[in-house]
Amino acid sequence: MNVLIVEDEKALTTEMELFLQANNFLCEICYNGATASEKIATNLYDFILIDLGLPDYEGLDLLKEAKKYNPEATCIILTARAAVDDRIKGLDLGADDYLSKPFSLLELQSRMQAITRRKFGLKHSVVALGDFNIDLTNRSISYKDLPVSGITKKEFDLVAYMLLHKNRTLTRSQLSEHIWGSVVNDDYDSNYIDAHIKNIRKKLNAYGTPDWLETVRGLGYRININS
Amino acid sequence: MVIVVLFVLLLPVLIRDINRKYTDNWLHRQKDKVLKTVRSQGIEKYIQNDEGFGSYNTLLKEEYVSMDVDSADRKIDTIVNERRLVEGDTIQYRILSHNFKVGKKNYLLEIGKSIDTINETTTPLQNIAFEILLGMVLLTILADQFYSTYVLRPLGRIIRTKLIGHKFPLKTPYRKVHTSTSDFAYLDISIHKMIQTIESTFQKEREFISNASHELMTPISIMQSKIENMFGREDISDEVKERLLEFQRILNRLKSITKTLLLISQIENEQFLKDDSVNLLELLQEVYDEISIRLQEKNIQCNIDVPAGWELEQVNKFLLFNLVFNLVNNAIKYNKENGSIDIVGKLTNKQYVLEINDTGVGIDAEQLPHIFNRFKKFSKSLQQDSFGLGLPIVKSIAEFHRIKIEVSSDLNIGSSFKLIFPADSLKKEE
Numbered sequence: 001m002n003v004l005i006v007e008d009e010k011a012l013t014t015e016m017e018l019f020l021q022a023n024n025f026l027c028e029i030c031y032n033g034a035t036a037s038e039k040i041a042t043n044l045y046d047f048i049l050i051d052l053g054l055p056d057y058e059g060l061d062l063l064k065e066a067k068k069y070n071p072e073a074t075c076i077i078l079t080a081r082a083a084v085d086d087r088i089k090g091l092d093l094g095a096d097d098y099l100s101k102p103f104s105l106l107e108l109q110s111r112m113q114a115i116t117r118r119k120f121g122l123k124h125s126v127v128a129l130g131d132f133n134i135d136l137t138n139r140s141i142s143y144k145d146l147p148v149s150g151i152t153k154k155e156f157d158l159v160a161y162m163l164l165h166k167n168r169t170l171t172r173s174q175l176s177e178h179i180w181g182s183v184v185n186d187d188y189d190s191n192y193i194d195a196h197i198k199n200i201r202k203k204l205n206a207y208g209t210p211d212w213l214e215t216v217r218g219l220g221y222r223i224n225i226n227s
Numbered sequence: 228m229v230i231v232v233l234f235v236l237l238l239p240v241l242i243r244d245i246n247r248k249y250t251d252n253w254l255h256r257q258k259d260k261v262l263k264t265v266r267s268q269g270i271e272k273y274i275q276n277d278e279g280f281g282s283y284n285t286l287l288k289e290e291y292v293s294m295d296v297d298s299a300d301r302k303i304d305t306i307v308n309e310r311r312l313v314e315g316d317t318i319q320y321r322i323l324s325h326n327f328k329v330g331k332k333n334y335l336l337e338i339g340k341s342i343d344t345i346n347e348t349t350t351p352l353q354n355i356a357f358e359i360l361l362g363m364v365l366l367t368i369l370a371d372q373f374y375s376t377y378v379l380r381p382l383g384r385i386i387r388t389k390l391i392g393h394k395f396p397l398k399t400p401y402r403k404v405h406t407s408t409s410d411f412a413y414l415d416i417s418i419h420k421m422i423q424t425i426e427s428t429f430q431k432e433r434e435f436i437s438n439a440s441h442e443l444m445t446p447i448s449i450m451q452s453k454i455e456n457m458f459g460r461e462d463i464s465d466e467v468k469e470r471l472l473e474f475q476r477i478l479n480r481l482k483s484i485t486k487t488l489l490l491i492s493q494i495e496n497e498q499f500l501k502d503d504s505v506n507l508l509e510l511l512q513e514v515y516d517e518i519s520i521r522l523q524e525k526n527i528q529c530n531i532d533v534p535a536g537w538e539l540e541q542v543n544k545f546l547l548f549n550l551v552f553n554l555v556n557n558a559i560k561y562n563k564e565n566g567s568i569d570i571v572g573k574l575t576n577k578q579y580v581l582e583i584n585d586t587g588v589g590i591d592a593e594q595l596p597h598i599f600n601r602f603k604k605f606s607k608s609l610q611q612d613s614f615g616l617g618l619p620i621v622k623s624i625a626e627f628h629r630i631k632i633e634v635s636s637d638l639n640i641g642s643s644f645k646l647i648f649p650a651d652s653l654k655k656e657e
Contacts, residue, residue, distance in 0.1 A: 009445055015452030022459070080444035088500075102448035102482055105455045153516070168459060171472055173479050183517065184483075184490050184549050184620060192520045199520075218469045 033057020297335035381406030533572035
């Protein structure tokens with residue numbers, strides 16, 4: 001998959017590129033709007049990530065050009081200037097999603113995959129974890145054809161997020177940013193992820209042992225799949 | 228006012244005094260007249276053969292003159308109130324007594340005027356004076372009224388519209404207060420200039436917070452990405468990763484503070500739209516779902532007693548969610564193990580009130596006025612990993628939606644936060 005990153009902050013593009021490459025994306029980087037405008041007009045991309053705060057170009061104009069020359073591309077707006085009307089304008093102009101800085105790279109990847117899933121209507125996706133089946137389309141968990149009951153929305157979100165980033169240890173703050181991201185509150189180090197995982201384990205244990213869900217001591221949690 | 232009362236109280240005394248002086252003067256004049264007659268026409272005009280002389284108004288005995296041979300040696304020249312028996316009637320008189328010598332004999336002259344007669348003039352005089360006084364008081368009140376309602380009206384208007392009614396930020400343009408008094412016009416323009424100065428300082432502060440928090444977002448973003456990428460590398464030991472997590476935790480703190488400041492500044496700069504309709508009970512349910520894990524942790528019972536069907540109109544759902552979330556979150560944070568939270572919604576006096584009551588540690592009375600101040604940390608909040616921006620968010624969101632907040636608290640018993648919604652913002656769905 002081809003990704004065009006339009007972002008004037010070099011240190012940030014380096015990290016984004018590093019991360020996306022590790023996840024099998026091909027990245028091209030533009031540090032300013034003018035070159036990005038040329039590239040958008042000549043090449044085809046699967047993803048275009050646009051920073052709205054470009055020094056030489058109105059980010060929203062770039063989005064219009066992207067929609068014109070790259071209608072198939074998934075456009076995600078990245079911005080530190082999270083003005084609310086910018087957000088609305090961006091989505092009105094056809095942006096597929098909007099991430100405000102600072103964002104987690106894992107969150108970026110999960111948004112990219114979610115949009116792809118939505119856009120191309122990927123086939124019914126069920127992932128097998130031991131004797132458990134995780135149905136990502138219907139958002140349900142079953143054990144040997146027996147539906148697992150009592151899994152809440154938040155709990156499923158956590159399982160799905162770990163599944164998306166399988167075989168990778170996710171920290172508590174990465175997990176909580178994913179499920180609490182929209183809440184602005186007063187505590188900076190909540191450990192409610194532990195309580196959630198405890199609940200998930202308890203509910204799954206009523207059916208079978210979820211040995212694929214690993215607690216990585218001192219670091220966080222991960223879902224292991226042997227492929 | 229005191230002067231008027233004093234004057235009214237003293238009035239009878241004053242009038243009596245004036246009247247007495249007048250009477251005494253009259254008595255002296257009569258005395259001089261009699262003495263003059265005695266000098267020019269001889270004592271014989273009044274007294275013959277040492278027989279006393281007396282004369283009085285026949286019927287009412289208001290006045291009398293008497294002259295007699297006086298045996299005493301002492302000099303008498305007094306005016307006193309005394310009784311005299313006149314033809315069987317005892318009457319109180321004001322009497323001038325004077326003795327004088329003619330030839331070898333002493334004579335005593337008495338001229339009297341009945342007290343009743345004197346008082347007869349005193350009373351009408353008192354009345355007239357009182358009426359005049361009353362008239363003057365009324366006139367003063369009227370003049371005062373006129374002065375304050377008409378002449379001072381621009382001053383009142385300046386105070387009402389420019390000082391008391393003023394809210395930051397200034398939304399309406401400067402409107403001159405109509406006045407023909409140049410002093411008031413000067414006051415008006417001076418206040419306006421002062422407010423402009425405050426306003427621009429205020430605006431600069433807001434812009435600064437907004438810009439500063441925006442500018443901080445990019446470096447935070449870079450640091451976060453770097454940590455994430457390093458954390459994902461397999462050639463890095465777990466020990467180093469644990470250090471990275473500590474780093475991440477500090478970064479999270481910086482991120483939370485910056486995000487919160489940015490949110491507050493965005494609300495204050497009115498960058499949020501208010502075009503959502505939100506079902507209150509559903510909103511509370513969403514908050515409950517989001518927060519239930521925290522309730523579970525402390526085994527806190529949360530009761531929601533809010534009638535269904537109430538719809539909040541023209542609000543921002545994201546902000547309202549955060550408002551309720553922060554209040555309920557605080558109710559959990561400062562609660563005791565096995566405590567409870569009661570969320571009650573009801574219509575009182577045509578206003579919808581949402582109460583969030585907890586059984587927590589409560590807030591000190593001295594701290595109560597400061598709980599909405601930014602970065603205000605109290606000993607209790609320090610134990611809770613909070614950085615003092617939860618309630619400032621609540622306050623900004625509430626003000627943005629014209630929701631009034633009332634807080635009451637009993638130490639060690641609990642706190643109660645009341646959200647009073649503006650009457651036009653809630654509708655009951657049929």
